[in-house]
Amino acid sequence: DAKTTQPPSMDCAEGRAANLPCNHSTISGNEYVYWYRQIHSQGPQYIIHGLKNNETNEMASLIITEDRKSSTLILPHATLRDTAVYYCIVRVGSNFGNEKLTFGTGTRLTIIP
Amino acid sequence: DTAVSQTPKYLVTQMGNDKSIKCEQNLGHDTMYWYKQDSKKFLKIMFSYNNKELIINETVPNRFSPKSPDKAHLNLHINSLELGDSAVYFCASSQVIRTDTQYFGPGTRLTVL
Numbered sequence: 001d002a003k004t005t006q007p008p009s010m011d012c013a014e015g016r017a018a019n020l021p022c023n024h025s026t027i028s029g030n031e032y033v034y035w036y037r038q039i040h041s042q043g044p045q046y047i048i049h050g051l052k053n054n055e056t057n058e059m060a061s062l063i064i065t066e067d068r069k070s071s072t073l074i075l076p077h078a079t080l081r082d083t084a085v086y087y088c089i090v091r092v093g094s095n096f097g098n099e100k101l102t103f104g105t106g107t108r109l110t111i112i113p
Numbered sequence: 114d115t116a117v118s119q120t121p122k123y124l125v126t127q128m129g130n131d132k133s134i135k136c137e138q139n140l141g142h143d144t145m146y147w148y149k150q151d152s153k154k155f156l157k158i159m160f161s162y163n164n165k166e167l168i169i170n171e172t173v174p175n176r177f178s179p180k181s182p183d184k185a186h187l188n189l190h191i192n193s194l195e196l197g198d199s200a201v202y203f204c205a206s207s208q209v210i211r212t213d214t215q216y217f218g219p220g221t222r223l224t225v226l
Contacts, residue, residue: 034214043117043203043217044156085154100146100158100169101215 004088009108018075020107022088025069030092033064034101035073037084044087044103047073083111116140117218119204125224126194134189134221136204144168145187146205146215147179156203162187163209194225 005023012018024033035047048055048062050071055062061074075082087106117138126132138145146169147159161169162181176192187206191198204218 038156041201041220043205043220044215046214046216049214100161100171102158103156105155 004090004104006086006088006104006107008105009110011110011112012075012078013112014080015077018078018082018109018111020073020075020086020088020109021070022073023070024088024090027068027090028092031090032092033062033068033071034089034091035060035062036087036089036101036103037082038087038106039081039084047086078109078111080111080113082109084109117204117206117216119202119218119221121221122219123222123224125226127226128194128196130194131190131192132194132223133191134202134204134223136187136189136218138185138204138206138216138218140206140208140216142206142208142216143184144207144209145181145184146207147187147189148203148205148217150201150203150220152200160187160189191223194223196225199223199225 032049032051034049036044037047038044048057048060050062050064064071085106085108087103089101120135144163146161148156149159150156159171159173160179165181178190180188201220201222203220205215207215
């Protein structure tokens with residue numbers, strides 16, 4: 001799986017949009033970009049994923065550059081409950097359960113009141 | 114209506130003991146995983162099972178033995194516990210399709226004294 005690079009930490013004011021960048025310059029054509037987050041002491045939580053197109057769900061938006069070498073996770077109106085470590089992961093899709101999630105060090109996002 | 118549950122939540126035991134952690138998912142998924150998060154917060158895959166068949170077996174000591182009695186359960190048995198086994202263990206499950214999303218349990222914090 002391709003390696004990802006994320007800033008170690010970021011702050012964001014409550015109510016503002018939080019934009020979390022991720023570089024994945026060695027991503028392959030069949031690799032998806034996944035975002036998970038881990039709120040203190042809890043299990044990781046799936047946020048969103050995409051292949052080429054931008055994606056949006058009830059939690060966030062994912063913007064993937066045209067060359068697919070980087071992406072940005074956007075939390076449109078950050079709340080204090082969004083304080084967590086955010087992980088950007090790239091991996092191929094799986095048909096056999098043999099594709100593991102490889103977690104890096106992530107970005108520690110702190111929402112400031 | 115918990116999706117992925119683990120028991121116990123906390124486990125404190127002496128070196129050399131044998132212990133088990135249980136995991137159950139009610140999502141109807143066909144693949145289950147065990148991850149280990151150490152004191153430095155690195156989260157790493159240990160095992161995955163697809164339809165009760167072992168698919169991923171990372172470099173994990175033989176003292177760790179997963180058991181999947183059915184698709185909804187994946188238990189982790191650890192023999193001869195060592196100090197270095199102290200960590201948080203997360204169970205996860207997914208439905209294996211091209212882009213399977215993994216759903217994580219709340220974790221089991223194991224402390225070996």
